[in-house]
Amino acid sequence: xxxxxxxKLSVFILCLIPLGLGLWDGMSxxxxxxxxxxxxxxxxxxxxxxxxxxxxxTPLKVLTGWIHWIRIRxxxxxxxxxxxxxxxxxxxWLDIQLNWPQFLEDIIKRPYITVGMVAWxxxxxxxxxxxxxxxxxxxxxxxxxxRLIYMVVILACFHFLWLVKSDLTEPLIYTAIGLSLLLFRLxxxxxxxxx
Amino acid sequence: xxxxxxxxDHEVTDESIYxxxxxxxxxxxxxxxxxxxxxxxxLTLGQPQKNTSFNIEDTTSEKDATTYNNFYEFGLGKDxxxxxxxxxxxxxxxxxxxxxxxxxxxxxxxxIVKQMSLEERIYRMRCVEAWSMVIPWLGFKxxxxxxxFEPTSQAKYIYFETLYDPTQMPGQKSRSIPWPYREGLRxxxxxxxxxxxxxxxxxxxLPNQNGAPLRLIVPWxxxxxxxxxxxxxxxxxKQPLNSWQAIAPQEYGFFANVNxxxxxxxxxQKTERRITGSFSFFRSRIDTQLFNGYxxxxxxxxxxxxxxxxx
Numbered sequence: 001x002x003x004x005x006x007x008k009l010s011v012f013i014l015c016l017i018p019l020g021l022g023l024w025d026g027m028s029x030x031x032x033x034x035x036x037x038x039x040x041x042x043x044x045x046x047x048x049x050x051x052x053x054x055x056x057x058t059p060l061k062v063l064t065g066w067i068h069w070i071r072i073r074x075x076x077x078x079x080x081x082x083x084x085x086x087x088x089x090x091x092x093w094l095d096i097q098l099n100w101p102q103f104l105e106d107i108i109k110r111p112y113i114t115v116g117m118v119a120w121x122x123x124x125x126x127x128x129x130x131x132x133x134x135x136x137x138x139x140x141x142x143x144x145x146x147r148l149i150y151m152v153v154i155l156a157c158f159h160f161l162w163l164v165k166s167d168l169t170e171p172l173i174y175t176a177i178g179l180s181l182l183l184f185r186l187x188x189x190x191x192x193x194x195x
Numbered sequence: 196x197x198x199x200x201x202x203x204d205h206e207v208t209d210e211s212i213y214x215x216x217x218x219x220x221x222x223x224x225x226x227x228x229x230x231x232x233x234x235x236x237x238l239t240l241g242q243p244q245k246n247t248s249f250n251i252e253d254t255t256s257e258k259d260a261t262t263y264n265n266f267y268e269f270g271l272g273k274d275x276x277x278x279x280x281x282x283x284x285x286x287x288x289x290x291x292x293x294x295x296x297x298x299x300x301x302x303x304x305x306x307i308v309k310q311m312s313l314e315e316r317i318y319r320m321r322c323v324e325a326w327s328m329v330i331p332w333l334g335f336k337x338x339x340x341x342x343x344f345e346p347t348s349q350a351k352y353i354y355f356e357t358l359y360d361p362t363q364m365p366g367q368k369s370r371s372i373p374w375p376y377r378e379g380l381r382x383x384x385x386x387x388x389x390x391x392x393x394x395x396x397x398x399x400x401l402p403n404q405n406g407a408p409l410r411l412i413v414p415w416x417x418x419x420x421x422x423x424x425x426x427x428x429x430x431x432x433k434q435p436l437n438s439w440q441a442i443a444p445q446e447y448g449f450f451a452n453v454n455x456x457x458x459x460x461x462x463x464q465k466t467e468r469r470i471t472g473s474f475s476f477f478r479s480r481i482d483t484q485l486f487n488g489y490x491x492x493x494x495x496x497x498x499x500x501x502x503x504x505x506x
Contacts, residue, residue: 110463
């Protein structure tokens, strides 16, 4: 039990490192010539990375046989939401300077912003219902709600693919990892039904 | 050379700063070694900022302008050109000129520059990615260079090509875009008094990552029109296919005039993030101006043209 606590705490601290580095770089003027663009990129990429790591816990459990991977899944999921929220806040507040007509226009007219926004709105109820009380209260509805995370992965892939100017290498790598994690579940599901 | 004065008094650089800049140009000239230039023709252009609720338009720091670059020949990251461009060998640079002109062939850059009158001009530079800088360039009018080659009446457009040499430009080893980088201008755009060929910035010789030894600056167009490390020039009769138009024709056109009313399909062009020394997180965006604020000089070039269709 004590070891699990140490494990969770370590993951918690690890998840704070990108934020810490960002703050450090910000204070020492290391966020490139265009700091807002850099913050947007960093918060976005870390939200995506943590989303993939969150989805990696089930395959890790199955492949390693160590069940405790699942114990950090909620923590990772909440950090995903945390960085996604920082990402959204940076865009709305620092980038477009709370220009709400612009915000609405972006959501309607720009597909990569549309899917990004939808992804965040799907994660919001998941974050709210991630505590024990809500798990109990929602009962059998909890699992279907949290399965929407698969949708979030697909939306995140499109968000990344549609925003780059020319070179698709990086978003394609993330998409490949995301799809592999989804594929693992499909195979697993198929396997479970058979047996 | 007279420029129409459209700037309000408070927008014009005050004299002490102007003198400092003149000094900068002079010291720069010494540093430029073999490049013989005439400093008396230097002039400054453009400090206008109509929207006073944002920070006063000031020059981008040399550090920012030389470490935040789009120059895919040296990598896709904005910091990569500054790290990697040292492999570019700019000495004894030659330019190959071809097409509808009386003087064609291989030309020595140094000899050409000696015959041009260099000036310093401070221009706004608006990237199609919706960020912008204000940069003091050192260069000469493209019009003067064109006259030097004596193009014939068949020359309707001018075409440029960047050096192609993957050993010097490691980014060309990857197929991120079709190499070499290509750009072009309609002849009247090329002859416009604002269009510069630059060989320096901030009173110094052009750093490799900014397109040494010579690059184009077309301040009323998006930054990608400003082709870097020019190796070939051709006078042609048909509109050339520029690189970004070739890559994504639905997103980038031939003209690429800065226009807040014509959005990029994936992002708005109404505003821009201005990169200056007085950066603030909470006043980071300013309104983008039609033709990047240079309409008084260039709007006539596009009289009667549908700028939404010809983006």
